Amino acid sequence: GAVVSQHPSWVICKSGTSVKIECRSLDFQATTMFWYRQFPKQSLMLMATSNEGSKATYEQGVEKDKFLINHASLTLSTLTVTSAHPEDSSFYICSAPEVAGDGYEQYFGPGTRLTVT
Amino acid sequence: AQSVTQPDIHITVSEGASLELRCNYSYGATPYLFWYVQSPGQGLQLLLKYFSGDTLVQGIKGFEAEFKRSQSSFNLRKPSVHWSDAAEYFCAVGAQAAGNKLTFGGGTRVLVKP
Numbered sequence: 001g002a003v004v005s006q007h008p009s010w011v012i013c014k015s016g017t018s019v020k021i022e023c024r025s026l027d028f029q030a031t032t033m034f035w036y037r038q039f040p041k042q043s044l045m046l047m048a049t050s051n052e053g054s055k056a057t058y059e060q061g062v063e064k065d066k067f068l069i070n071h072a073s074l075t076l077s078t079l080t081v082t083s084a085h086p087e088d089s090s091f092y093i094c095s096a097p098e099v100a101g102d103g104y105e106q107y108f109g110p111g112t113r114l115t116v117t
Numbered sequence: 118a119q120s121v122t123q124p125d126i127h128i129t130v131s132e133g134a135s136l137e138l139r140c141n142y143s144y145g146a147t148p149y150l151f152w153y154v155q156s157p158g159q160g161l162q163l164l165l166k167y168f169s170g171d172t173l174v175q176g177i178k179g180f181e182a183e184f185k186r187s188q189s190s191f192n193l194r195k196p197s198v199h200w201s202d203a204a205e206y207f208c209a210v211g212a213q214a215a216g217n218k219l220t221f222g223g224g225t226r227v228l229v230k231p
Contacts, residue, residue, distance in 0.1 A: 034218055043207060044161075044221045057216075093160060097217040103149045103168035104217050110160040 002028045002098050006109035013084055013116055020080045021112045023050075023094030029074035030096035034106070035067075038091040050077040050094075084116045119144040119210045123222035130198050131230045138193040138225050140208030150191040151209040151219065152182055161207070167191060178202070203229040 003026040013019050023033055031052045036044040048069050049057040056069035066088075068080040081088050093111040097104045120143045130136050142148060149168050153161040165176025172184040182193045191208060208222040 032217065041226075043224045044219075046218055046220070049216060049218055095219070100166075101168060102170070103166070104211075104213065105163070105166060106151070106211070106217075106219055108153075108161045113158075 001105075002026075002096075002107045004094065004096050004107045004109040006092075006094055006112050008112060009110060010113040011115070013114070015085055015116055016083055018080055018082045019084055019114060020078055021092055021094075021114075023077045023079070023096070023109055025075045025096045025107070028096070028098050030077075030098070031074060033071065033077040033094055033096045035069065035077075035079050036093045036095070038093060038111075040091075044093060047079075050079075052077075081114065084114070086116045089114055089116045119148060119212065119215060119220045121208050121210050121220055121222035123206075123208055123225050125225045126223065127226045127228065129228040129230060132200055133197050136193075136195045136198045136202070136227065138206050138208075138227070140191045140193065140222055141189050142191065142208070142210045143189065144210055144212060146212065146214065147186070148210045148212050150182075150184060151211070152176065152180070152191070152193045153207045153209060154178075155205045155207065155224075157204075164193070164206075198227075198229055200229045200231065203227055 005024045007022045033050040035047045038044045050071040052071040058064045071077045095106040095108045122141045151166045152164040167184045209219040211219040
C-alpha cells in the first residue's frame with residue numbers, strides 16, 4: 001500500500017518558538033492532504049485540509065495564523081506551529097487520500113509528538 | 118455534516134472471548150466507513166473499510182464489520198480476541214462529496230483480561 005511519512009517523529013521546543021512538521025507521500029501524488037491533532041486519550045480532530053497550489057482550508061476554531069500550512073508539491077505538505085505554547089503540545093498526524101476501488105483510502109503518517117516547554 | 122458516535126468509551130473483554138464495538142454515523146448519503154486501530158503512542162492502522170457492495174466486510178487481524186443502512190451503524194466484531202488486540206479503536210466516516218476528509222468517532226479503548 002501507499003506510504004505517508006512524517007518528520008520529525010517527535011520534537012521538543014521552547015515556548016514562543018516555531019516548529020515545522022513535514023508530511024510526505026512517498027509513492028503516490030496527493031493534491032490534498034489532511035492535518036489532524038490528537039490530545040492524550042482523545043480522538044483525532046481535523047485541523048485543516050492542505051491543497052496543492054492553493055490555500056489551506058481550516059476547520060472552525062483553528063487559528064490559521066498560528067498553524068501555517070503549505071502544500072509545496074504533490075508529495076509534500078508542511079504544518080508550522082508558530083509561537084508555540086504549552087497548550088499546543090499534542091500529537092499531530094497527517095493523511096493523504098488515494099483512490100481505491102469504488103472509493104478512496106486515507107493513508108496516515110506515523111504522527112509527530114510535539115512538546116512545548 | 119457528517120458525524121460518528123462510538124457509544125462505548127471502554128470495553129474490557131477476556132482473552133478468547135468475542136468482541137463487538139459499536140459505531141453509529143450520521144450522513145445524508147451513503148458514506149465511506151472505516152475502522153482504525155491505534156496502539157499507545159503510535160499512528161493509525163486501517164482494519165477495514167466499506168465503500169459499497171457486500172455489507173459484511175472482512176478486514177485484517179480477524180476483524181469484520183457489518184454496514185446496516187437502516188440502523189446507520191457499522192459495528193466491528195472479532196470472534197476471539199487476543200491480548201495483542203488491546204488498543205484504541207476508531208470508527209471514521211468520509212465521503213467524496215465532503216472532500217474525502219474523515220470524521221472520527223471518540224474511540225473505544227479495549228482492555229483484554231488474561
